[in-house]
Amino acid sequence: MTEKTSVTAPSTSSNVIAKYLPVYFVLLGIAALEVFLAYRNFSTGTLLVIFLALAVCGAALALMHFMHLAQERPSLFLSLIPATIFVLIMMNMIWTDSNRLLHMKPFAH
Amino acid sequence: MSETEAAIHGSGAMMEGSPYAIPSRKLTMWLFLISDAVTFGAFLFAYGYLRYASTDWPTPFKFSPSILNVIIMTFVLITSSLTMLGAVDAAKLGDKGKTTRFMWSTIFLGALFAALHIREWFGLIHEGVRMFSNPWGSSLFGATFFSITGLHLLHVISGVIALTVVWRGYTRGTLTAGHVETTGLYWHFVDLVWMFVVPLVYLLNIQR
Numbered sequence: 001m002t003e004k005t006s007v008t009a010p011s012t013s014s015n016v017i018a019k020y021l022p023v024y025f026v027l028l029g030i031a032a033l034e035v036f037l038a039y040r041n042f043s044t045g046t047l048l049v050i051f052l053a054l055a056v057c058g059a060a061l062a063l064m065h066f067m068h069l070a071q072e073r074p075s076l077f078l079s080l081i082p083a084t085i086f087v088l089i090m091m092n093m094i095w096t097d098s099n100r101l102l103h104m105k106p107f108a109h
Numbered sequence: 110m111s112e113t114e115a116a117i118h119g120s121g122a123m124m125e126g127s128p129y130a131i132p133s134r135k136l137t138m139w140l141f142l143i144s145d146a147v148t149f150g151a152f153l154f155a156y157g158y159l160r161y162a163s164t165d166w167p168t169p170f171k172f173s174p175s176i177l178n179v180i181i182m183t184f185v186l187i188t189s190s191l192t193m194l195g196a197v198d199a200a201k202l203g204d205k206g207k208t209t210r211f212m213w214s215t216i217f218l219g220a221l222f223a224a225l226h227i228r229e230w231f232g233l234i235h236e237g238v239r240m241f242s243n244p245w246g247s248s249l250f251g252a253t254f255f256s257i258t259g260l261h262l263l264h265v266i267s268g269v270i271a272l273t274v275v276w277r278g279y280t281r282g283t284l285t286a287g288h289v290e291t292t293g294l295y296w297h298f299v300d301l302v303w304m305f306v307v308p309l310v311y312l313l314n315i316q317r
């Protein structure tokens with residue numbers, strides 16, 4: 001079996017860079033916005049939420065366009081992404097413990 | 110039968126096609142990236158945990174040189190993703206000259222990113238930051254900073270090496286456009302992780 005092709009078809013455009021420039025500029029814009037917001041007077045908690053939201057947007061763009069997940073079968077997306085998000089969300093279980101440490105009550109409930 | 114057709118229909122009468130219609134190599138890379146994402150997630154959660162649980166967490170990053178350096182690094186890494194897309198597309202079209210130009214642009218940008226990152230590290234080390242001590246506050250700052258950025262830097266350096274090896278194989282005809290695409294997936298993932306590292310590790314710790 002020869003290996004000359006792959007699933008994602010090559011662009012018919014002579015300049016594939018131009019095709020992805022909008023995503024590229026949005027990602028740069030998100031990074032610039034994050035730096036701008038970092039120097040505003042937001043609380044750390046508010047900044048964390050904003051940063052996470054912007055990072056998730058940037059990651060989704062990179063995942064769907066740069067990594068071509070949008071062009072794959074939906075089954076690939078459904079097999080990979082929800083499970084990953086679930087595992088990451090489950091890591092939130094540790095936060096209550098960090099709060100316990102903050103108050104220097106190592107044996108508190 | 111092409112690799113794509115084999116992935117969709119199976120390569121023989123007794124072989125079932127992939128439900129994802131992608132080559133095994135690409136699926137393996139996706140599974141690796143998912144496990145890697147969880148690893149980075151664990152590192153970032155551990156950092157958040159320690160930061161929140163510390164009353165004296167340092168915020169040492171000045172706009173110049175640290176944040177300025179990070180802005181340049183971010184620009185370099187996102188641009189390298191764009192050149193990688195060009196390399197993958199050129200490889201699929203069988204244009205070895207264009208693939209070489211795009212891949213070497215990516216390799217150069219990756220190496221530049223690593224150099225800037227190491228410069229940032231040396232700057233902090235010069236200011237007295239170590240793995241378990243620093244002049245400003247919680248001793249765990251250095252441990253989390255060097256662990257997270259070090260793991261990312263390791264990925265970048267590995268990616269630069271992988272890109273060089275794949276480029277060599279592709280131009281010699283021992284590797285295919287599929288290999289270039291799979292390496293590209295890895296490279297974009299490195300970019301994706303950086304989108305979380307910058308705001309959480311650097312921008313939440315700027316000096317005011």
